[in-house]
Amino acid sequence: MLRRLTPYLFALPLLGFIAVFTYLPIAQSINLSFREWDFLSPTKPFVGLDNYRLLFENRAFWNSLYVTLLFAVISVPLRLVLALLIAQRLLRETVISRVMRGAIFLPSVTSTVAIGVVFSWVFSTDYGMMNGILAGLGVGKVTWLQDPTIALWVLIFVNTWKQLGYDVIIYIAGLQAIPPELYDAAAVDGGAKRHVFRRVTVPLVMPTTYFLLMISVIEAFQVFTIVDVMTQGGPAGATDMLVNMLYRVGFNLFDIGLGSALAVILFVFLIALAFLKSRIIGRKVHYEA
Amino acid sequence: MIAKFKATTAATLLALLGHTAMASAEVTVEFWHSFGGSSGEALAQIIESFEAANPDIKIDAQEIGNYEDIVTKLQAAIPAQRAPDAVIMEVTRYGLFADRGVLKDLTAYVDADPLKDDLYDYAREVGIYEGKNYIVPFNSSTPVLYFNKAIFTEAGLPLDTPLKTYDDLLSAAQQITAKLGESGITGIAAPGQFARWGLIMDNDSDLIDSVSGDILIDAPGTVEAYEFMASLVHEHKVASPDGVTKENNGRDAFLAGKVGMMINSTGNYGSAASSLGDNLAVLPMPCNKVCSVPIGGAGIGILTTSEKEVQDAAYKFISYAASPESNALWFAATGYMPINKKTPQEQVAVTALAEQPGIDVAINQLGFARGRPRPPVVTWMRASEYDLWQAMALGQRDVSEVLSEFAESTRAEAERLKK
Amino acid sequence: MKPENPLLALAALAAGLLFLSPVIYSIWMSFQTVDAYYAGRLDFTLSNYQLAIGQYNFTRYLLNSVLVSGAVTVIGLGVAICAAFAFARFEFRGNNLLFGAVVATLMIPSHITLIPNYLTLAKAGLLDTYAGLILPAIANGFAAFFLRQYIRGIPRALDEAAYMDGASPLVVLWRVIIPLSKPAILSMGLYIFISEWNNYIWPLVAVGREDLYTLQIGLARLYRVNPGEDVINWPLVMAASTITILPVLLGFVFVERHLVRGMMMGAVK
Numbered sequence: 001m002l003r004r005l006t007p008y009l010f011a012l013p014l015l016g017f018i019a020v021f022t023y024l025p026i027a028q029s030i031n032l033s034f035r036e037w038d039f040l041s042p043t044k045p046f047v048g049l050d051n052y053r054l055l056f057e058n059r060a061f062w063n064s065l066y067v068t069l070l071f072a073v074i075s076v077p078l079r080l081v082l083a084l085l086i087a088q089r090l091l092r093e094t095v096i097s098r099v100m101r102g103a104i105f106l107p108s109v110t111s112t113v114a115i116g117v118v119f120s121w122v123f124s125t126d127y128g129m130m131n132g133i134l135a136g137l138g139v140g141k142v143t144w145l146q147d148p149t150i151a152l153w154v155l156i157f158v159n160t161w162k163q164l165g166y167d168v169i170i171y172i173a174g175l176q177a178i179p180p181e182l183y184d185a186a187a188v189d190g191g192a193k194r195h196v197f198r199r200v201t202v203p204l205v206m207p208t209t210y211f212l213l214m215i216s217v218i219e220a221f222q223v224f225t226i227v228d229v230m231t232q233g234g235p236a237g238a239t240d241m242l243v244n245m246l247y248r249v250g251f252n253l254f255d256i257g258l259g260s261a262l263a264v265i266l267f268v269f270l271i272a273l274a275f276l277k278s279r280i281i282g283r284k285v286h287y288e289a
Numbered sequence: 290m291i292a293k294f295k296a297t298t299a300a301t302l303l304a305l306l307g308h309t310a311m312a313s314a315e316v317t318v319e320f321w322h323s324f325g326g327s328s329g330e331a332l333a334q335i336i337e338s339f340e341a342a343n344p345d346i347k348i349d350a351q352e353i354g355n356y357e358d359i360v361t362k363l364q365a366a367i368p369a370q371r372a373p374d375a376v377i378m379e380v381t382r383y384g385l386f387a388d389r390g391v392l393k394d395l396t397a398y399v400d401a402d403p404l405k406d407d408l409y410d411y412a413r414e415v416g417i418y419e420g421k422n423y424i425v426p427f428n429s430s431t432p433v434l435y436f437n438k439a440i441f442t443e444a445g446l447p448l449d450t451p452l453k454t455y456d457d458l459l460s461a462a463q464q465i466t467a468k469l470g471e472s473g474i475t476g477i478a479a480p481g482q483f484a485r486w487g488l489i490m491d492n493d494s495d496l497i498d499s500v501s502g503d504i505l506i507d508a509p510g511t512v513e514a515y516e517f518m519a520s521l522v523h524e525h526k527v528a529s530p531d532g533v534t535k536e537n538n539g540r541d542a543f544l545a546g547k548v549g550m551m552i553n554s555t556g557n558y559g560s561a562a563s564s565l566g567d568n569l570a571v572l573p574m575p576c577n578k579v580c581s582v583p584i585g586g587a588g589i590g591i592l593t594t595s596e597k598e599v600q601d602a603a604y605k606f607i608s609y610a611a612s613p614e615s616n617a618l619w620f621a622a623t624g625y626m627p628i629n630k631k632t633p634q635e636q637v638a639v640t641a642l643a644e645q646p647g648i649d650v651a652i653n654q655l656g657f658a659r660g661r662p663r664p665p666v667v668t669w670m671r672a673s674e675y676d677l678w679q680a681m682a683l684g685q686r687d688v689s690e691v692l693s694e695f696a697e698s699t700r701a702e703a704e705r706l707k708k
Numbered sequence: 709m710k711p712e713n714p715l716l717a718l719a720a721l722a723a724g725l726l727f728l729s730p731v732i733y734s735i736w737m738s739f740q741t742v743d744a745y746y747a748g749r750l751d752f753t754l755s756n757y758q759l760a761i762g763q764y765n766f767t768r769y770l771l772n773s774v775l776v777s778g779a780v781t782v783i784g785l786g787v788a789i790c791a792a793f794a795f796a797r798f799e800f801r802g803n804n805l806l807f808g809a810v811v812a813t814l815m816i817p818s819h820i821t822l823i824p825n826y827l828t829l830a831k832a833g834l835l836d837t838y839a840g841l842i843l844p845a846i847a848n849g850f851a852a853f854f855l856r857q858y859i860r861g862i863p864r865a866l867d868e869a870a871y872m873d874g875a876s877p878l879v880v881l882w883r884v885i886i887p888l889s890k891p892a893i894l895s896m897g898l899y900i901f902i903s904e905w906n907n908y909i910w911p912l913v914a915v916g917r918e919d920l921y922t923l924q925i926g927l928a929r930l931y932r933v934n935p936g937e938d939v940i941n942w943p944l945v946m947a948a949s950t951i952t953i954l955p956v957l958l959g960f961v962f963v964e965r966h967l968v969r970g971m972m973m974g975a976v977k
Contacts, residue, residue: 006877007798011806014791014852021847022813025824032823036705039368040389059694060676096720102960103724109956110731111906113924114949117931118734121942125531126473127746129730146530148685161727222817225908229928235534236680243819243909250823251913253672254364259823267820274815325933351918354933362916369830371916 026267032260039254051261061262063237064245067152071241072220075156080212082160083167088201090168091175101172105165112162116229119158120145123230148238151231155239159226163219167212174208175201214277218270242266316602317347319373323359323587325352327559331622335615339606346602355537356382356587357675360668367391374595375603378424379587380415382671384663385706387423392590396422398604404611404629412628414660416588424588425607428625430554431582431651431658432487434572435561440549441570444468448570455492455517455577458550462527465549477550478539479522479532479682482674484552486583489514490659493578496670499662504703506670507689507696510578515681516688523684533682536675554585555651558624562645571647573654580657586625617641626651666703673698731953738947745943756947760930764944766951768919769926774955776838776911776922777904780845784900785893788851793881795852796859797867807856813849819909826913836917844914845904851896858892859885898963902956923952 033051037044055061086104090097107115122129123144131141144154182200202209224243227233233240233248240248246266250259324332329352336348353359356379363386366372378386386392399405399422405413412426438448444465451457462476480488486496494510497503505511521528529548532539543551544564551557552574561569574582589607591600609615611628617635620627632638641648661667677695680686725732737745744751760766794800795807825844826835834840862885870880886893908924915921921929927948 004800007794007800007803010790010794010798010877010881013787014810014846014849015806017787017843017847018810018813018849020828021825021844022816022821023809025821025828026816028824028827029820038389039364040385040391096717100720100724103727106728106957106960107731109902109906109960111924111927111952111956113906113908113928114952115731117927117945117949118730120931121734121737121946122730124940127942129733143530146534146683148683218817222819224819228908228912229931231534234676234679235530236683236685237676238685240676246819246822247909247913251365252361253669256823263820263823267817270817271815365913366916368827369835369916370833371836 029260029263029267032256033264035257035260037256039256047257051257052265054258055261055265058258060237060240060245064240064242067238067240068221068223068242071152071156071159071223072217075160075220076213076216078156079160079163079167079216080209083164083171083212084202084205084209086164087168087171087175088197091172101165101168104168107162108165110162112225113229115158115162116226119154120230123154145231146235148236151235151238155223155226155230158230159223162226163216167216170212171205171208174205178204210277214273218273218277221266221270221273315345315347316599317349318375318599318603318606319349319351320375320377320589320603320606321351321353321359321363321373322377323353323355324377327563328556328623331559331619334618335610336606338615339609342609343602343605346605348606357672360672363391370594372592372594374599375589375591375607377427377587378590380424380426380585381661381663382668383424383588383590384418385665385668386590387418387421388665388706390593392423393593393595393600394421394423395425395591395604398422398608399425402604402608404608407613407629407631408611409628409630411584411655411658411660415584415586418663424590425611426586426588426628427607427610428556428619428623429584429586429628430556430625431584431654432484432552432574433555433558433647433650433654434550434552434574435543435557436550436570436572437543437546437548437565437568438570439546439568440465440469440474444549452550452572453575453577455488455575458575459517459521459525459527462521462550463525466525466527469549473547475529475542475548476527477521478543478548478553479528479530480518480552481532481536481539482671482678483554483583483585485515485518485678486661487552487574488518488577490581490583491575491577491579492517493581495661497662497664497667499659502662502664504666504696504699506699507693512689512692514577515678515692519678519681519684519688522682530683533679554625555648556586556623556625558645558648558651559622562624562647569647571650573650580654582654582658584658584660620648621645624648624651626655664703665706666699669702669706670699734946735950737943738950740943742941742943756944757951759944760947760951764926764930764948765918765921766923766926766948769921769923770951770955772838772920773905773923776841777901779838779842780904781897781901783842784846784848784851785897787846788855788896789881789886789889789893791852792855792859793877793885796856797864797885810849811853813847814853822909822913825910829914835914836920838920840914841911841920841922844910845907848900851900854896855889855892858889862888898959905956927952 032044034046034048035044036047036050090101090104121127125131125141125143125146128144130144134140134142142150145151178201182204183196222243223241224247227239227241227244228247231239233244242262243266246259246262249255249262322332332350336350340346340348351373353362356377359377360379360382363372363376372391378392383392387394395416399416404425408426412429415426415429416422416424434452436452441448441450441461445468446461446464450461452461458477465474465476489496489511492510492514494508494514495505496511498505522530522533529539529542532542539548540551540553540557542548543553544561546565546568555571558571574580589610591603591607595603610619613629613631613635616627616629616632617638619625620632621637621641627633627638633642673695677691681688681691738756739752739754741751741753741755791810795803795810821844829835829840829844834843866884866888867880870884875883906924907922908928911922911925912928915925927945930948931945
C-alpha cells in the first residue's frame with residue numbers, strides 16, 4: 001500500500017503549492033471578474049459581464065493594448081535581429097568572444113529595478129548621460145521620459161539592452177548545433193558570406209528563432225518592472241502597458257472586478273500564444289528530425 | 290559552545306522575524322501620516338511631548354507617503370487586516386472610508402471633548418461627513434501663490450506686479466521664461482492637484498458641487514480652467530513638464546530657485562521660507578472670475594478595527610495634536626493654518642506672525658474659503674484625475690473631450706458606489 | 709583559423725565596456741559626493757554607502773533579499789526534486805495528468821494570480837511576513853519539469869541496484885539521484901535564486917512594512933521618494949543600486965558558466 005502511495009507523496013508538496021498559488025487563483029480571478037468589489041465592502045455583488053463591458057468601453061484599456069502591441073512589434077524583431085547578428089560573431093570559443101558574451105549577458109541577470117534606476121538617470125533631463133552626450137555634440141536637451149512621443153522608445157531601448165544577452169546566448173546554442181559540414185557545402189558551392197548567412201544560417205536556426213519570438217512576445221505582454229520604475233505608465237499613458245494597467249486598476253483604483261477581468265483577458269491571450277508556440281515549435285522540431 | 294551558538298542563532302532569527310513582542314502595559318497606537326522633512330520633525334516634536342505627558346501611550350508614527358499614497362495603502366490594508374490604529378486622511382478623500390465603516394464615528398469623543406468649542410468652524414466642518422464626525426482636523430490649508438522675488442527682479446518684473454487673473458499669471462510667467470529661460474529658469478510650476486482645484490474655483494466653477502454634490506467636471510468654467518492650466522505647459526511652455534509627470538518636481542524646482550511662481554498649499558510655507566529665505570513672497574490665490582479658495586489639508590481618523598483601549602489612546606493623541614500648544618508649534622513650523630481659536634495667543638504663534646512675512650496670507654483669505662464635499666466617489670475621482678491631467682497638460686488630448694468623458698465616468702462610478 | 713589579434717581583442721574589450729558603460733558609470737558615481745557631482749568636480753567618498761546602509765536601512769533589505777531568495781531556492785529545489793523523482797521514476801495513476809498540470813504552469817502568466825494571491829495570503833494573515841514573500845514563489849513547475857528530463861537521463865540500473873540492496877525510495881533519491889543530478893540542480897538553483905532576487909511585483913504588493921522590504925522594493929522606493937532636499941541625490945541612489953546589483957555581479961564572475969547553462973535550460977521551456 002505504502003509503495004503505491006510513494007510517488008504521490010513525492011509529488012504532493014509541489015502539487016499542493018501549485019494548486020493553492022496557481023490554479024485556485026485562476027478560478028478566483030474568473031469569479032472576481034464577474035463581481036464588483038473595492039476591498040472595503042463586506043459584499044461582492046454579482047454583476048455579470050459588466051466588468052468586461054466596462055473594460056471594452058474603457059479608453060485606457062485600448063490604449064494599453066495598443067502600447068503593448070507597439071512595444072512587442074518594435075522590440076521583438078529588434079532583439080532577434082540584433083541577437084542573431086551578434087551571436088554569429090561570438091560563435092568561436094576565444095577569449096574575446098567569452099568576454100563579449102559575458103558583457104552582453106550580464107544585464108539579463110541584473111536587477112531590473114536597478115537597471116531602471118540607472119537608465120532613469122541616463123535619460124534624465126537635467127543631469128543625464130544622454131543629454132550630456134547631446135550637449136557635447138551641440139544638441140539641446142531632450143525630455144526623454146517626459147515626452148509622450150519618446151518615452152516608449154526609451155523603454156524599448158532599455159528593455160532591448162537588458163534582454164539582448166539572453167537572446168544571444170540562446171542563438172549561440174542554436175548556431176552551434178548547426179553541423180559545420182553544411183557551411184562547408186555552401187562555401188564549396190561558391191556562396192558569398194551573405195549568401196551563406198541567408199541560405200544556411202537563417203533557415204537552420206529557425207527553430208531557435210521561433211522559440212525566441214514566442215517567449216519575447218509573451219514577455220512583452222508581461223512587462224511591468226521597468227515601466228513602474230521609469231515612467232509608471234506615463235507620461236499621459238504613453239507607456240501604460242497592460243500589466244501596469246492591471247496593477248493600477250487593482251491596487252490604486254481598487255476596482256477588483258475590472259482588474260480581474262483584465263487579468264482574465266491577458267491570461268486567455270497568453271495561453272493562446274503559448275499553445276501557438278508549442279504547436280509551431282513542435283512542428284519545427286518534427287521537420288528537423 | 291554549541292549551545293551558546295544555538296541560542297545566539299535563535300535570538301538572531303527571532304529578531305529577524307520581527308516578532309520580539311515586548312511585554313509591557315503601555316498602549317501602542319500605530320499612526321500613519323504623510324509628513325517628511327521639516328514638517329516631519331515638527332510632528333515628531335508634538336508626538337514626543339504627548340508621550341512625555343502620557344507615559345502609558347506610545348505613538349508608533351510611520352511616514353507612508355503623500356495623501357494619495359495613504360489612501361491607497363489603507364484601502365489595500367483592509368482585506369489584509371493590517372490597517373493602523375490612527376491615520377491622517379485628506380479632507381476630501383475620507384468619505385469612502387467613513388461610508389464603508391472603516392473609520393470610526395468620533396462624534397461621541399468630540400462631543401465630550403472641550404476641544405470642540407475651541408476649533409474654528411471651518412476646521413470642525415472638515416471632519417463632518419453625513420452629520421457625523423469622522424476625523425479631527427490636524428493640518429488645514431488653503432492654496433496660496435508663492436513667488437521668488439530674486440527671479441522677478443532679474444526678469445524685470447516689479448514686485449507688485451498684479452497677479453490676480455489667469456492673464457496676469459501667464460504674462461508674468463512668459464516674461465520670466467523669455468528673460469531667464471536660457472539659464473534654466475521657468476515661469477511657473479505646473480499646478481498640482483490641489484492648486485488645480487483652486488484655480489477651477491477661481492474661475493467660478495468646481496469639480497463637484499459643494500451643496501448638491503453634482504459632478505461639474507465638464508462645466509464650461511472647469512473646461513476653461515483646465516484649458517488655461519494645460520496651456521501653461523504645452524502651448525506657452527512656461528511650466529516644465531517635469532512637474533506634470535511627477536507632481537513634487539514642480540515644488541522641488543521652486544524650492545531650488547529654478548521657478549518663478551508656484552501655486553501650492555500654505556503647508557509648504559515652512560520649507561519654502563527655509564529654502565528661499567528673504568526671496569520668498571506670498572500672495573493670496575488669484576481671483577480670475579471670483580475669489581474662492583478650497584480648504585484642504587487633513588485630519589486624523591481612528592480605525593474601527595482597533596481595540597477600544599487603543600482607540601481611546603488614539604483619540605487622546607488626536608485631541609492633543611489639535612490643542613493650542615501643538616497647533617501653534619505646527620503652524621509656526623509649517624505654515625498650515627491655525628485650527629484652534631486659542632492658537633494665535635500662543636507665544637510661538639505670535640512670534641511667527643510677527644516675524645514670518647506671508648505666513649498669514651492663507652489665514653487672511655479664509656473669508657472666501659470653502660469646504661469641499663467628500664462623497665465616496667471623490668477618492669476615485671482624484672486618483673483618476675492625475676493621468677488625465679498629464680494627457681491634457683502634455684497636449685496629448687483635447688481638454689473638453691477628456692473632461693466630458695471623465696465627467697461621464699465619474700458619474701457612473703458615483704452611481705456604482707451608491708449601490 | 710587565425711590566432712587572436714590583440715588589436716581586435718582590445719576593440720572587443722572597449723565595445724564590451726561601452727555596452728556596460730551606464731552601469732559602470734553608475735558605480736563610479738556612487739563614490740562621489742552629491743555636491744561634487746552637481747558641481748562637476750571629482751571627489752571620492754564612501755559616505756553614500758554609509759548613508760544607504762545606515763540611515764536608509766539597506767543592510768536590512770540585503771538581509772531580507774538573501775533570506776527570501778535563499779529560502780525560495782532551497783524549498784523550491786526541494787519540492788521540485790521530489791516531484792521530478794516521482795514523475796521520472798514511477799508509473800502511477802494520473803501520472804500524465806498531474807505532470808501536465810505541472811508543465812502547464814510554465815505557460816500561465818503569473819499576473820493572473822496577483823490579486824487572488826494577495827487575498828489568499830491576507831486571509832491567512834501572511835502578508836507582511838517572510839512566509840508571504842516566499843510561499844507563492846515555490847509554486848513554479850519549471851524546476852521540476854527540467855529536473856525530470858535530467859533524471860530520466862540517469863540509467864535506471866543504478867536505482868535498481870540500490871533497491872536490490874534494500875534501499876527505500878527516499879534513500880535512492882538521496883544517495884543516487886541527487887548526487888548524479890548535481891550539475892543540473894546547481895544550475896537550476898542559480899536560476900531560481902536570481903529570478904527571486906530580482907522579483908519585484910509580488911514583494912511590491914505583499915509587503916507594506918519597511919523592515920520587510922527586499923532590495924528591489926527598497927531601491928525603487930528610495931529612488932521614488934527622492935531623499936535630496938530639492939534635487940535628486942543621484943550618488944546616494946546609485947550607491948543603493950550598486951548594493952542591489954553587487955551580489956549578482958560578484959557571483960557572475962564565478963558562476964557565469966552555470967548561469968549560462970541555467971539560461972539555456974530555460975530554452976527548453
